[in-house]
Amino acid sequence: MDMPKNIIVTGGCGFIGSNFVRYVAAEHPEVHVTVLDKLTYAGNPENIAGLPEDQVELVVGDICDAELLERLVPGHDAIVHYAAESHNDNSIADPEPFLRTNVEGTYRLLEAARRHDVRFHHISTDEVYGDLALDDPARFTEETPYHPSSPYSSTKASSDMLVRAWHRTYGVRATISNCSNNYGPYQHIEKFIPRQITNILCGIRPKLYGDGRNVRDWIHTEDHSRAVWDILTKGRVGETYLIGADGERSNIDVLRAILERMGRGADDFDWVRDRPGHDRRYAIDSAKLRRELGWRPVHTDFSEGLDATIAWYTEHQDWWRAAKDETEAKYAAKGQ
Numbered sequence: 001m002d003m004p005k006n007i008i009v010t011g012g013c014g015f016i017g018s019n020f021v022r023y024v025a026a027e028h029p030e031v032h033v034t035v036l037d038k039l040t041y042a043g044n045p046e047n048i049a050g051l052p053e054d055q056v057e058l059v060v061g062d063i064c065d066a067e068l069l070e071r072l073v074p075g076h077d078a079i080v081h082y083a084a085e086s087h088n089d090n091s092i093a094d095p096e097p098f099l100r101t102n103v104e105g106t107y108r109l110l111e112a113a114r115r116h117d118v119r120f121h122h123i124s125t126d127e128v129y130g131d132l133a134l135d136d137p138a139r140f141t142e143e144t145p146y147h148p149s150s151p152y153s154s155t156k157a158s159s160d161m162l163v164r165a166w167h168r169t170y171g172v173r174a175t176i177s178n179c180s181n182n183y184g185p186y187q188h189i190e191k192f193i194p195r196q197i198t199n200i201l202c203g204i205r206p207k208l209y210g211d212g213r214n215v216r217d218w219i220h221t222e223d224h225s226r227a228v229w230d231i232l233t234k235g236r237v238g239e240t241y242l243i244g245a246d247g248e249r250s251n252i253d254v255l256r257a258i259l260e261r262m263g264r265g266a267d268d269f270d271w272v273r274d275r276p277g278h279d280r281r282y283a284i285d286s287a288k289l290r291r292e293l294g295w296r297p298v299h300t301d302f303s304e305g306l307d308a309t310i311a312w313y314t315e316h317q318d319w320w321r322a323a324k325d326e327t328e329a330k331y332a333a334k335g336q
Contacts (some may be wrong), residue, residue, distance in 0.1 A: 244284025
């Protein structure tokens with residue numbers, strides 16, 4: 001598409017969404033960004049604080065609110081849809097909010113995009129593909145069949161299917177990206193990397209699920225943001241692109257890297273009960289994205305990225321301290 005002038009970013013006060021908003025503000029100051037966020041526990045307006053007020057506007061609202069979307073969407077060139085309930089543990093405890101936000105919310109946005117002929121980019125996850133065996137040399141591609149394991153990943157798979165159907169049936173100018181695990185600043189402390197970092201900063205022993213051998217394919221959130229912008233502006237309508245940075249690492253290796261960098265012993269953590277249905281391995285093949293759009297990750301040194309992430313949480317304790325006790329209490333209640 002032509003360079004958009006006005007975009008809506010749903011979930012733009014969450015972790016990945018806010019990093020995208022910051023990327024656009026820094027790299028494309030001519031683009032106006034309307035952030036639509038319900039400001040649930042994972043949406044924090046501080047995540048976009050300090051951005052130019054004449055460029056970034058926050059609208060507090062629900063993506064399921066059809067009347068709000070009817071007022072908001074006209075006049076925008078594109079919707080970049082990050083808003084989602086995304087934490088697997090929460091989906092296992094209570095799937096209903098995931099169905100409403102991830103499925104109904106995507107439907108409402110697609111209908112608004114259809115009525116007003118607005119370009120639509122949908123942010124999804126590699127978890128829709130299920131998992132791979134630890135000794136399987138394969139990686140997920142755009143052709144991998146969907147096989148979701150959790151209430152979270154099944155609702156994201158459902159939303160992906162809606163996007164494809166609205167493109168084929170109604171001609172909505174849509175693309176989808178499925179990304180691997182993100183890390184970096186502004187990530188909620190319930191997630192794996194920030195939970196371990198903040199535990200150590202609070203004098204709490206880190207926790208590790210199951211046997212710790214589960215493998216995730218890590219990508220820095222800034223690389224994800226650049227990929228999404230490339231897909232939005234250069235991607236082929238109707239296509240899906242996988243985003244990954246060849247960052248496969250086991251959970252125990254990541255935890256021990258954090259422990260080492262923060263001056264703790266390699267075994268200074270507690271084993272806890274595994275998550276039900278815990279996927280073993282994710283791995284992304286991003287060859288299509290690299291070949292068609294020329295995207296390449298910049299943050300290819302995981303050690304450097306991890307150092308910067310530890311430094312960010314160390315220097316921004318006022319951002320996460322208030323939520324720490326409640327977050328850990330929820331885990332403790334589940335034996336995790």
